[in-house]
Amino acid sequence: MKNLALIDVGGTTIKYGLWDGANQELTKKDQIPTPKSLNAYYTALTEIVTAFKTSDQVVGVAMSTPGAVNKATGMIEGSSALPYIHYFDIQSEFETRFGLPVVMENDANCAALAEIGNGAAQGLANVLLLVLGTGVGGAVVQNGQVQHGAHLLGGEFGYMLTADGSILSNVGTAVRMAERYNQQAQTDYTGQEVFALAQQGDALAQKEAQVMYDSLAQAIYNLQYSFDPEAIIIGGGVSQADFLIPALEKAIQKILNQVEIAAVTPKLVTCQYHNDANLIGAMVDFKQTYPDLI
Numbered sequence: 388m389k390n391l392a393l394i395d396v397g398g399t400t401i402k403y404g405l406w407d408g409a410n411q412e413l414t415k416k417d418q419i420p421t422p423k424s425l426n427a428y429y430t431a432l433t434e435i436v437t438a439f440k441t442s443d444q445v446v447g448v449a450m451s452t453p454g455a456v457n458k459a460t461g462m463i464e465g466s467s468a469l470p471y472i473h474y475f476d477i478q479s480e481f482e483t484r485f486g487l488p489v490v491m492e493n494d495a496n497c498a499a500l501a502e503i504g505n506g507a508a509q510g511l512a513n514v515l516l517l518v519l520g521t522g523v524g525g526a527v528v529q530n531g532q533v534q535h536g537a538h539l540l541g542g543e544f545g546y547m548l549t550a551d552g553s554i555l556s557n558v559g560t561a562v563r564m565a566e567r568y569n570q571q572a573q574t575d576y577t578g579q580e581v582f583a584l585a586q587q588g589d590a591l592a593q594k595e596a597q598v599m600y601d602s603l604a605q606a607i608y609n610l611q612y613s614f615d616p617e618a619i620i621i622g623g624g625v626s627q628a629d630f631l632i633p634a635l636e637k638a639i640q641k642i643l644n645q646v647e648i649a650a651v652t653p654k655l656v657t658c659q660y661h662n663d664a665n666l667i668g669a670m671v672d673f674k675q676t677y678p679d680l681i
Contacts, residue, residue, distance in 0.1 A: 388681050391673055392439040392487075394432060395451040395494065395665040397421060398468030398521030399562065402662065403435050405443050406670045408681065413663055413670075415443075425471040429484060436485045446680060447488040448481065449673035451497040451665035453524065455539035463491070464539055468521050488680065490673040495524035495542055496533050497668030498622045498658060503528055504671055506659035507620050515616045516658070517544060517607065519623035522556030522563075527614065544610065549602045558602040561625045564595045578625065586630075596634075604638030608646075611653040622658035632657060 388408035395402040404416040419435075422428040439445045454473060455465035461478030481489040492500070495518045502508040502516065508528065516526040523545035527534040534541045545556030557563055561578025568574065568581045572591060576584070584592035607619055625631055632655050643649050658664050674681055 388674075389446045390439075390443045391670055391681065392436050392443075392445045392448045393450075393666040393669050394435065394448065395497075395669065396453060396469070396472075397494070398453065401431065401435075402666060404663075404666050405439055405445070406449070406666075413666055415439075416663075416666075421469065428469075428471065429480070432481070433484050436487065440485075440487070445487065447490065447673055447677065448485055449669035450481075450489060450491045451494045451669040452491050453494055453522075455543070456491045456493050456496075457539055458491070461491075465543065488677060490669070490676045492669060492672040493524070493526075493539075493542075494518065494520075494665050495526040495622075496535070497666075497672060498620075498660070498664040499526035499528050499533050499542075499668065500671040501660050501664045501668035502620055502622075502658060503531060506664070507656045508618065511617045513614070513616050515610055515614055515619045516542065517603070517610075517619055517621050518658075519560050519603075519621065519625050520562070521560065523559045523603075523606075529614075544606060547606050547609070549605060553602075555602060555606050559599055559606065560623075561599065564599045567598070568592060568595045582628065582630070597638075600634045600638040604635055604642060607635065607653050607655070608639055608642045608649070611651060612649070615651075618654045618656045620656045620658050622661070622664055624662055626657050627661050 390408050391406040393404050393406050400418045401421050402418045405414050407414050422431050453467035454463035457464050461476040463472050495516055499516045508514045512531050514528045518524040525542035525544035527542045547555045565578040565581045581592045585596045660667055
């Protein structure tokens, strides 16, 4: 297999790396802040790809991106934290600028492609992915296949409403938890720092962390009884925290204690590839799209 440039676009950072075809491994990983405008976005990605073209002779670019990717039109539909990438043929623009074939897929679907291959979902036919980043993404896998849905919105769990009327993306992530904390405390902490404060006994940090746990627990409960998956895989950077799954399980158990007819406890599994899942899944997507090229 030949080399590929891999790019994982997030609302806060853009991660990238090289898929080394000879050794079948992800190398040269790095990241940059996500640009605030389309022109800056084009410039940043073109610089990344040009560097890989020069040093590693890549034959294509595989991208994981937020939003609902329409592979037929090259558009990113739906919405995301990056409004400037939506509803025009951005794939053709990338191919012109990069001078290479480009394949795009929704970020959560990329994570699913990585995990059902030989990751945490290996051997399972029916799973859900819940990806916690700047917002909440997800993927639905049935009979081993990613389900895009009639409007390309399959797995967009961040749209789900929580008990207080907020959408899950606004209350169910560490990024949003930190924003709520900072607004009230007039600080500038990261999500990781707010979690640390919560563990140290900071009452406000504990309160906002619990908002995140309870919101996710409600969503997980509803998803379990809507799709009845074999497992729900938790991805995103925060999934690496050893306290996350126990905290979610505790919050879910509170719901199960209130709902007597609920006999199944959702099985939560941490994404095996963690922050690399989207990059590896983008490689799988490119391989499926251009099997003869690589």
